[in-house]
Amino acid sequence: MERPRPLAARLRPLAVGLGLTALPLAFFAAFFAYPVAAIVGRGLRQGGRWQWGRIGDVLGDPSVRHVLWFTCWQAAASTALTLAVALPGAYVFARLDFPGRRLLRAVVTVPFVLPTVVAGSAFLALLGRGGLTDTLFGARLDTSVWAILIAHVFFNYAVVVRTVGGLWAQLDPRQEEAARVLGAGRFAAWRRVTLPALAPSVAAAGVMVFLFTFTSFGVVQILGGPTRATLEVEIYRETAEIFDLPAAAVLTLLQLAAVVAILAVHARTLRRRESALRLVDAAGTAHRPRGGERALLAAVLAVVAVLIVLPLAVLAARSLDGPHGYGFAFYRALGSVGDDSTFLVPPLQAIGNSLRYAAAATGIALLIGGLAAAALTRRAGRVMRGFDALLMLPLGTSAVTVGFGFLISLDKPPLDLRDSWLLVPLAQALVGVPFVVRVMLPVLRAVDQRLREAAAVLGASPLRVWREVELPLVARAVGIAAGFAFAVSLGEFGATVFIARPDSPTLPVAVARLLGRPGEMNYGQAMALSTILMVVCAACLLILEVPLSSPHAARTPAVPGPQTPAAKAPDAGAAGPRPLAAEPAEPAGRAR
Amino acid sequence: MSGPLLRIEAATVRFGARTALDAVTLEVAAHETVCVLGPSGSGKSTLLRAVAGLQPLDAGRVLLDGADQAGVPPHRRGVGLMFQDHQLFPQRDVGGNVAFGPRMHKVPRGRREERTAELLDMVGLPGAGARAVATLSGGEQQRVALARALAPEPRLLMLDEPLGQLDRSLRDRLVVELRRLFDRLGTTVLAVTHDQSEAFALADRVVVMRDGRIEQAGTPLEVWRRPASEFVARFLGFDNIAEADVSGAVAETAWGRLAVPDAGPQGRRRVLVRPTGVRLDGGAGLPCEVAARGFRGGHVVLRLRPERGPWLDAECGLRDAPDVGERVTVSFDPEDVVVLP
Structure with missing residues (x-):
């Protein structure tokens, strides 16, 4: 006898899915879609009618076409350069065992969360007037496109090292060994076995780098000079300098369309990557460098030293290079308001503001991103993939648009947040959420479904299952997600610059304000404040890289699932490596 | 209560075009040990998941003590399930794993600890409560999984390939131990396995499944002596x-x-x-x-x-x-x- 499944039983999963997605959706509707729609509407709707003709006007403008062309080709060039420079690094960090490996891996990640304003100033200090290359070789690169490309490699090195390297470290070396035993040479084994397994993650990393460089703002703003602009920079100019809102609206739509296309490509590569791979504990795959690998290691270390450590060091050195010799003069100056009217409060107060805002933004991002990740773990399918992509969208949307949109849309009931300090954390959380989702999702997906079922059969309600089984397993991922959300909130500039109140600037806003003023004192203070920001960001990351001290947490792999340590016990065939939808536990995103 | 403890009526589960369970009807009386035997893909694991409430039925009913379980979530069914690869909670120690069920059922701490120690004794791992799960061998994991499944005193204990991954000598020893334990505790057991010797050693009654249907049911001796079909005969190794x-x-x-x-x-x-x-x-x-x-x-x-x-x-x-x-x-x-x- 056929009997339909009880209605309640069929509706329950749907209700759970809706409940989990409701809050993230509301958040995105109110704080992303609404402000962006409002500013686009403000630009394109005049006299009660939509001015669609403006789209043609703006797109027909040769200077806009120039911007579009530059945006595309510099993104492609940056991506190619980043992959070329970072892929050997991915191998070295994934497979070679050398002293200081963990520390160095944290160091290369620092630029990843560094505010673009700071990075821009670092490269200005390195390549610009009076910079290192200027004094040594008389070469100034700050006016050439190379400065932009190199700065982009600096930023995105970690994206490739972490996404590709994370997977590379977990590929079972025995697969390659099997190919060798079957008669493949060293290179052939790599090409036939390892490369196909890596290819999707290389593609995914490439797409992410392309997305970030396509929407690059701070770097191009500082290093691009008057002639070079990306769409993002152009939107900023149209909005904040020329006040041509219709043009800004068209460019915003154009960038949104491009980003949606890039994200669609990204989703495709991700899905292809979710083929079953044999993954093992990353701790067991690294080996001491031998033969030619020593030269490779040396080359990678040299690249890291020149490309990443040097700019950061130059920045710090400049902050100490005061008017009366080396010292903390610039740092001391940060404690007072100064003669000109750049600041209403001592710049040092920006540290407190930044920390407070970032803490609130982290809380919001964890709540929204955690709920979204939980929903994405429970359900799959086309709709959920769309939801996933929606969460990524703020990363690729002009922060300027979002910031300005906040100003003009969240000023009337029911969402009158003009006087609320929450406005800044809300905007910052928008870029934090994608990080939280990207970090949490792979780990949540790696929690064996049957572990949840085991708890349920033992009498745990769904909420209890989440608290007792999932939360302890993902606790480390929550920490990492929180750290990333905190760091990107700390560094968020494009939106914050619009909505931070003049009497409570954040660190990047204060840096930009100082950079915008002439004089050595302002420049030195900007360097000092950037160094402080860099140290705070780096401290966040280093804390994340330290494993938790609790005895059981230490034994739990960061990504539970690929292999539990129990597999090392002689007869524990049960816990051996099993196929897993491979998605390394690394975020694929960066603040701008 | 008269009547069987577990009654499965025409249970049907489909995965797309494939029918994993095809109108399966089966009864398990209290204190009885029933072993479902079949090759992989015959639907035996799906049967256990359906009884546990982890797999919704497309048709048919599952009754426990005469009560229809439709809409009853897994954590309210009062059954135990030992998973094929144990699925111990990696972040908890052995004691934490065993005490998990009683904790969910709000058993007071003192009683819980007593019960945990008692069960660890019974499965031959006295004093192992503080050990980390990662340090256990496969055989030890199996014992902990069994203790964990027994801890909340389920009215029905289900075992999915309980000894599947262990080596032969360990398996032969454990199968005898299990049988003795179930006899002593009077536990009602529904187990699935693809290993006929395991099924015959463990069960009061054997059910042979093929492609989601029951091919033959009977005592081990009956099935052994009179296989009901060529499939059953060949599956038994004849x-x-x-x-x-x-x-x-x-x-x-x-x-x-x-x-x-x-x-x-x-x-x-x-x-x-x-x-x-x-x-x-x-x-x-x-x-x-x-x-x-x-x-x-x-x-x-x-x-x-x-x-x-x-x-x-x-x-x-x-x-x-x-x-x-x-x-x-x-x-x-x-x-x-x-x-x-």
Whole structure:
């Protein structure tokens, strides 16, 4: 006898899915879609009618076409350069065992969360007037496109090292060994076995780098000079300098369309990557460098030293290079308001503001991103993939648009947040959420479904299952997600610059304000404040890289699932490596 | 309460076009141990998941103590399930794993700790409560998983391939221990396995499944003596099967004329000769050549190529086992000839 499944039983999963997605959706509707729609509407709707003709006007403008062309080709060039420079690094960090490996891996990640304003100033200090290359070789690169490309490699090195390297470290070396035993040479084994397994993650990393460089703002703003602009920079100019809102609206739509296309490509590569791979504990795959690998290691270390450590060091050195010799003069100056009217409060107060805002933004991002990740773990399918992509969208949307949109849309009931300090954390959380989702999702997906079922059969309600089984397993991922959300909130500039109140600037806003003023004192203070920001960001990351001290947490792999340590016990065939939808536990995103 | 503890009525589960459970009806009485036996993909794990409430039914009912379980979530069904690969919680120690169920059922701490210690004693791991799960061997994990499943005192304990991944000697020992434990506790058990020796050693009743349907159910002895179909016979490892014309107590086969127990099915049938019934008596029987031989503990299994008819498996003692290539003649013991229905 056929009997339909009880209605309640069929509706329950749907209700759970809706409940989990409701809050993230509301958040995105109110704080992303609404402000962006409002500013686009403000630009394109005049006299009660939509001015669609403006789209043609703006797109027909040769200077806009120039911007579009530059945006595309510099993104492609940056991506190619980043992959070329970072892929050997991915191998070295994934497979070679050398002293200081963990520390160095944290160091290369620092630029990843560094505010673009700071990075821009670092490269200005390195390549610009009076910079290192200027004094040594008389070469100034700050006016050439190379400065932009190199700065982009600096930023995105970690994206490739972490996404590709994370997977590379977990590929079972025995697969390659099997190919060798079957008669493949060293290179052939790599090409036939390892490369196909890596290819999707290389593609995914490439797409992410392309997305970030396509929407690059701070770097191009500082290093691009008057002639070079990306769409993002152009939107900023149209909005904040020329006040041509219709043009800004068209460019915003154009960038949104491009980003949606890039994200669609990204989703495709991700899905292809979710083929079953044999993954093992990353701790067991690294080996001491031998033969030619020593030269490779040396080359990678040299690249890291020149490309990443040097700019950061130059920045710090400049902050100490005061008017009366080396010292903390610039740092001391940060404690007072100064003669000109750049600041209403001592710049040092920006540290407190930044920390407070970032803490609130982290809380919001964890709540929204955690709920979204939980929903994405429970359900799959086309709709959920769309939801996933929606969460990524703020990363690729002009922060300027979002910031300005906040100003003009969240000023009337029911969402009158003009006087609320929450406005800044809300905007910052928008870029934090994608990080939280990207970090949490792979780990949540790696929690064996049957572990949840085991708890349920033992009498745990769904909420209890989440608290007792999932939360302890993902606790480390929550920490990492929180750290990333905190760091990107700390560094968020494009939106914050619009909505931070003049009497409570954040660190990047204060840096930009100082950079915008002439004089050595302002420049030195900007360097000092950037160094402080860099140290705070780096401290966040280093804390994340330290494993938790609790005895059981230490034994739990960061990504539970690929292999539990129990597999090392002689007869524990049960816990051996099993196929897993491979998605390394690394975020694929960066603040701008 | 009279009536069975568990009653499955026409349970059906479909995964797309594939039917994993096809109108399965099964009863398990209180204190009974029932083993579901079948090759992988026969739907036996799905059956357990359906009873636990982890797999919704497309049709049919699951009743526990006479109550329909439709809409009752897994954590309110009061059944225990031991997973194939144990699924111990990696972040908890052994004691934390065992105490998990009682904790969910709000058993007070003192009683909980008592119970945990008691169960660890019972499964042969006294004092292991503080050990990390990662340090356990496979056999130890299995014991902890069993203690964890028993801890909330489920009315029905279900085991999914309980000994599947363990090596042979450990498995043989544990199967005896399990049987003794269930007898002592009076636990009602529904287990699934693909290993017939495990099923026969553990169960009061065996259910053989094939493609989501029950092919045969009965006591181990019944199933062993009278396989209900060629599938069951071959699954039990009996490959001596030939076409036959049965009339009265005689079956005409390619191997010759076989005596069969009368009153069985008649006409065009298949007959099975158990390997123990293939006798190497050197008389005027069927001439065969020994093609291979393998040692199974105390006896030898011979692979024989008869002059006519399908190949034969035969069992004989270690001492009088012929060499490969030798020619032997065999006869058939009527006690070990079964006419398949």
